[in-house]
Amino acid sequence: MERREFVNKGIRLSLLLSLAGLTGSLLQNTFSDDYVWQIDANKCTQCGRCVTSCILTPSAVKVVHIHDMCGYCDLCGGYFKPETKNLTTGAENQLCPTNAITRTYIEDPFFEYNINEDLCIGCGKCVAGCDAFGNGSLQLQVRHEICVNCNQCAIATDCPADAFKRVPANKPNLFKGFSGEGADFKT
Amino acid sequence: MNKLFIYIFLLLNLVLLNSVSGQRFPKPEFEKGHTQPELHQSPPRMLVLEYVDVIVLIVALSIASYLIIKKRSRRGIFWLSVFSLLYFGFYREGCVCSIGAIQNVTLALFNPNYNIPITTILFFILPLIYTLFYGRTFCSGVCPLGAIQDLIVFKPIELKKWTQAVLRIIPYIYLSLSVLYAATASDFIICKYDPFVGFFRLDAKFYMFLLGGGFLISGMFIARPYCRFFCPYGLILNWLSRFSKYHMQITPTTCIQCRLCENSCPFDAIDKPEELNIQTDKIVLIRKYLLLILIIPSLIFIGGYTGRQMNNVLAKVNPTVQLAEEIFRYNIKIKNQKNKLPENIEVEGFKASGKTEKQLFTEASVIIEKFKTGGMLVGGFLGLAIGLMLANLSVYKYRKNYTPNKGECFSCGRCINFCPIKIENNIKIIIKKYEATQ
Ligand code: SF4
Numbered sequence: 001m002e003r004r005e006f007v008n009k010g011i012r013l014s015l016l017l018s019l020a021g022l023t024g025s026l027l028q029n030t031f032s033d034d035y036v037w038q039i040d041a042n043k044c045t046q047c048g049r050c051v052t053s054c055i056l057t058p059s060a061v062k063v064v065h066i067h068d069m070c071g072y073c074d075l076c077g078g079y080f081k082p083e084t085k086n087l088t089t090g091a092e093n094q095l096c097p098t099n100a101i102t103r104t105y106i107e108d109p110f111f112e113y114n115i116n117e118d119l120c121i122g123c124g125k126c127v128a129g130c131d132a133f134g135n136g137s138l139q140l141q142v143r144h145e146i147c148v149n150c151n152q153c154a155i156a157t158d159c160p161a162d163a164f165k166r167v168p169a170n171k172p173n174l175f176k177g178f179s180g181e182g183a184d185f186k187t
Numbered sequence: 188m189n190k191l192f193i194y195i196f197l198l199l200n201l202v203l204l205n206s207v208s209g210q211r212f213p214k215p216e217f218e219k220g221h222t223q224p225e226l227h228q229s230p231p232r233m234l235v236l237e238y239v240d241v242i243v244l245i246v247a248l249s250i251a252s253y254l255i256i257k258k259r260s261r262r263g264i265f266w267l268s269v270f271s272l273l274y275f276g277f278y279r280e281g282c283v284c285s286i287g288a289i290q291n292v293t294l295a296l297f298n299p300n301y302n303i304p305i306t307t308i309l310f311f312i313l314p315l316i317y318t319l320f321y322g323r324t325f326c327s328g329v330c331p332l333g334a335i336q337d338l339i340v341f342k343p344i345e346l347k348k349w350t351q352a353v354l355r356i357i358p359y360i361y362l363s364l365s366v367l368y369a370a371t372a373s374d375f376i377i378c379k380y381d382p383f384v385g386f387f388r389l390d391a392k393f394y395m396f397l398l399g400g401g402f403l404i405s406g407m408f409i410a411r412p413y414c415r416f417f418c419p420y421g422l423i424l425n426w427l428s429r430f431s432k433y434h435m436q437i438t439p440t441t442c443i444q445c446r447l448c449e450n451s452c453p454f455d456a457i458d459k460p461e462e463l464n465i466q467t468d469k470i471v472l473i474r475k476y477l478l479l480i481l482i483i484p485s486l487i488f489i490g491g492y493t494g495r496q497m498n499n500v501l502a503k504v505n506p507t508v509q510l511a512e513e514i515f516r517y518n519i520k521i522k523n524q525k526n527k528l529p530e531n532i533e534v535e536g537f538k539a540s541g542k543t544e545k546q547l548f549t550e551a552s553v554i555i556e557k558f559k560t561g562g563m564l565v566g567g568f569l570g571l572a573i574g575l576m577l578a579n580l581s582v583y584k585y586r587k588n589y590t591p592n593k594g595e596c597f598s599c600g601r602c603i604n605f606c607p608i609k610i611e612n613n614i615k616i617i618i619k620k621y622e623a624t625q
Pocket residue numbers: 039043044045046047048049050123124140155158159160161162163164536
């Protein structure tokens with residue numbers, strides 16, 4: 001029995017040492033911040049998977065409007081269906097399937113567009129429209145107050161454009177052509 | 188001619204404008220003062236809270252160890268389970284849990300680009316250290332997955348020994364595959380198939396609810412099915428716990444062989460006393476050891492070989508390999524049909540990425556090549572595990588008393604209540620005896 005205790009003790013010590021070694025080697029590659037998931041807007045192709053692949057319904061991905069980049073166009077490629085003739089706010093004219101974008105008249109000929117995030121399902125239809133005809137000021141992003149920060153984001157696994165990235169929590173956005181803090185542009 | 192100049196001028200202007208601001212339509216200067224709405228930020232969970240989680244983990248582990256080793260209180264463990272279920276399960280919504288952290292740790296070891304957060308390291312390593320000292324107190328009342336299963340144990344049935352033995356192989360497979368897929372940065376399968384996280388978030392894919400519901404319903408009769416027959420972290424804890432310094436005991440003093448606790452463990456984790464049964468026939472002995480010495484290496488070899496051969500199948504989980512296959516299939520279809528095919532999402536996404544097909548195919552084949560080594564290691568490991576299990580069957584066991592199996596026991600404390608010996612009684616007896624002598 002005593003011999004057994006002795007062997008156990010030896011094994012325990014070596015296990016402890018290897019745990020310490022493992023921790024040591026992990027610490028070389030660590031950082032004190034946390035990760036969150038974000039869409040690299042440069043890569044996203046608005047495939048529509050963000051709507052369904054997220055473990056949450058509705059998805060934690062929403063469209064974000066960067067007003068700093070917006071042209072306040074009357075004929076907004078993100079708001080209107082391409083074939084629209086009368087630029088009115090009728091539901092049949094709107095690209096968004098849930099009418100989540102509001103259009104407000106500012107002054108001739110400018111309109112301001114805002115997102116109702118409660119309605120947005122993250123389909124990216126408006127993003128594609130604005131990319132094609134406008135400035136690209138509408139971009140899909142993971143909204144962190146909704147996202148539960150899965151260890152492995154389910155959309156990241158499904159995203160065909162490989163657009164999902166782990167980013168440090170203190171820099172939680174990945175816009176295209178916009179740094180996210182002030183009114184500066186990066187191209 | 189003039190017109191042409193104007194066009195060129197316009198074009199130049201456009202190019203210049205584009206390169207300066209990146210915009211087709213510059214933001215207007217409004218005549219009346221117009222305040223632009225602020226960019227709607229969505230800040231992530233505060234970092235402090237992540238550290239609070241670690242502190243709660245340490246406190247919960249310490250309380251669990253104290254409750255089970257010193258206090259010997261099942262009721263305490265029960266309430267701790269309720270707390271852990273609420274905090275780590277429903278409030279924190281499960282991520283990153285210690286089980287899933289296996290993958291983050293592996294990814295960090297194999298992938299220098301991935302910086303692992305300190306909190307994740309701690310979530311992985313702390314329960315291991317506690318287990319090395321006090322047994323699986325993490326499983327007893329800290330792990331939210333364990334807690335939800337523990338609280339619904341209703342009418343546990345005893346599984347046949349051989350069924351258990353066969354099912355016990357699953358965690359080895361699960362652990363080695365999850366390490367393989369994390370090391371190759373393919374997928375985090377532990378998280379993907381976590382059966383309970385959907386309940387914690389009260390939202391999940393339908394098949395995950397189905398899986399979780401299945402586990403919960405069967406868990407009423409087969410106690411802690413995920414813990415015993417799937418959990419990869421539980422497997423590591425199992426092995427560490429066998430060498431733990433302290434471990435909970437059923438009886439506070441010496442076992443009086445009353446057999447009251449014999450069937451008290453819903454997880455069949457109590458070892459019954461066994462006679463010392465020394466094989467004296469030398470020939471039989473030698474044959475047995477020879478067999479083991481031959482069997483284990485050949486199992487490792489067979490496993491390694493099979494794993495290596497299966498690299499193509501194993502690699503199918505990797506997204507790059509999947510994409511390469513998709514493109515390959517698409518190309519074949521195009522050749523056969525000769526007319527235009529509607530592109531699917533994958534193909535579109537790939538085309539937008541600007542990578543060439545050749546690049547993709549070389550990348551994929553490099554990964555498949557990696558899976559040869561990976562598959563070999565996984566197979567060899569499984570061979571070793573099965574070999575050791577067999578060896579374990581033929582090791583002499585000698586046990587005088589009913590004792591919890593240090594590896595399997597979750598330190599839940601149920602059996603404690605079945606033991607008729609109570610410390611309080613003992614003290615009273617001693618006091619009585621002492622008074623009698625006066
Ligand atoms: S899945 Fe990827 S490509 Fe598709 S919309 Fe989401 S981020 Fe964009």
